[in-house]
Amino acid sequence: MKVGIMGGTFDPIHNGHMVAAETARDAFGLEEIWFMPSHIPPHKHAAGVSGEDRLALVREAIRNNSAFRILDWEIVRGGVSYTIDTIRMLQERYPEVEFYFIIGADMVQYLPKWKDIDELARRLTFIGLSRPGIPLDLGALPSHIAASVRLAEMPEIGISSTLIRERAASGRSIRYLVPEAVYDYVVRSELYGVQP
Numbered sequence: 001m002k003v004g005i006m007g008g009t010f011d012p013i014h015n016g017h018m019v020a021a022e023t024a025r026d027a028f029g030l031e032e033i034w035f036m037p038s039h040i041p042p043h044k045h046a047a048g049v050s051g052e053d054r055l056a057l058v059r060e061a062i063r064n065n066s067a068f069r070i071l072d073w074e075i076v077r078g079g080v081s082y083t084i085d086t087i088r089m090l091q092e093r094y095p096e097v098e099f100y101f102i103i104g105a106d107m108v109q110y111l112p113k114w115k116d117i118d119e120l121a122r123r124l125t126f127i128g129l130s131r132p133g134i135p136l137d138l139g140a141l142p143s144h145i146a147a148s149v150r151l152a153e154m155p156e157i158g159i160s161s162t163l164i165r166e167r168a169a170s171g172r173s174i175r176y177l178v179p180e181a182v183y184d185y186v187v188r189s190e191l192y193g194v195q196p
Contacts (some may be wrong), residue, residue, distance in 0.1 A: 004030040004127065005090070007074075008020035009161065010037045010054050011047040012186065013025075013061045014178045016159040017156065022112045024102045024127045025067060027152040033102070035062060036071045038081035042115065048165060049191050060181035084116040087123055099124045100150075105134035111145050121148040129154045168192035 004024050010017065013035075021033045031145060037054045042045075055072055059061040063100035073089065074081040081103065090099060101124055103111075111117055126149045128136055138146040164174050167188075174194065175183050186194050 001032070001096060002028070002030045002098045002100065003094075004028070004032055004033045004102050005086075005100045006035045007038055007081070007086070009041055009047050010035070010058050011049060011161050012054070012057050012178055012192070013182060014159050014161060014164055015176075016157045018061060018179060019157055020102060020104070020129050021068065021154055023154040027098060028127060030067075030100060031179050032067050032069055036068045036074055036086065038074045039078050039082050042080050042082060047154065053189065053191060054190070057182050057185055061179045062083055063181065065157075082115045084114075087120060093121060093163050100127050101125070102127045102129065104129055105131045105136045108136055108149060109134075109140065110140075111149070112142060116137045117127060117145060119146050124148070125150055127152055131156075154185060165192055168194050 004021070006017065006021050008017065024030060025033050035058050037051065037058055039051055055075055058070050062070060072085060087099065103126055105128060108126070111126065114120060128149050128151050130136055130151070130153045132143055134152055138149055141149070159177050164177055167174050168196065169192065174186070178186070186192060
């Protein structure tokens with residue numbers, strides 16, 4: 001079984017995440033995509049809303065896609081979420097699964113700085129997705145890391161969680177930037193300063 005892992009803060013999850021997951025699934029014949037919200041990512045600040053709310057947002061976003069699942073491991077574990085720790089746990093629990101880790105172009109270039117990247121590169125395949133304005137140059141990576149990266153082009157979608165939080169904070173609409181069920185949850189829960 002081939003499974004893609006979609007990690008991230010998902011603060012909030014948005015339509016760009018959904019397109020990225022579906023692009024990777026389609027391009028590499030993945031049977032499932034497992035969304036794994038991080039507790040505290042090593043390369044970003046802590047999330048603006050609770051782990052429980054971010055898990056709920058992801059559940060809302062993926063509920064109508066039978067190929068998408070959610071794992072709460074990193075939220076439950078707490079602390080800084082390192083990919084290597086999660087992959088070790090996943091491979092121990094699911095030895096029959098071939099894992100792919102889905103990342104954006106910006107993270108492809110950052111891979112040499114990931115914790116225990118040499119072990120990660122041996123354990124799984126990275127799927128690097130193109131993003132607007134960010135070149136993907138595998139030649140810039142050490143050869144043993146580059147060998148574990150596969151590339152896929154995704155449609156250009158200029159949406160980010162930062163943009164959504166900024167729009168919400170300034171009172172502007174975030175509708176249609178996130179899945180409708182996510183928008184409904186945000187409004188209902190008054191997250192990111194969005195009022196009903």
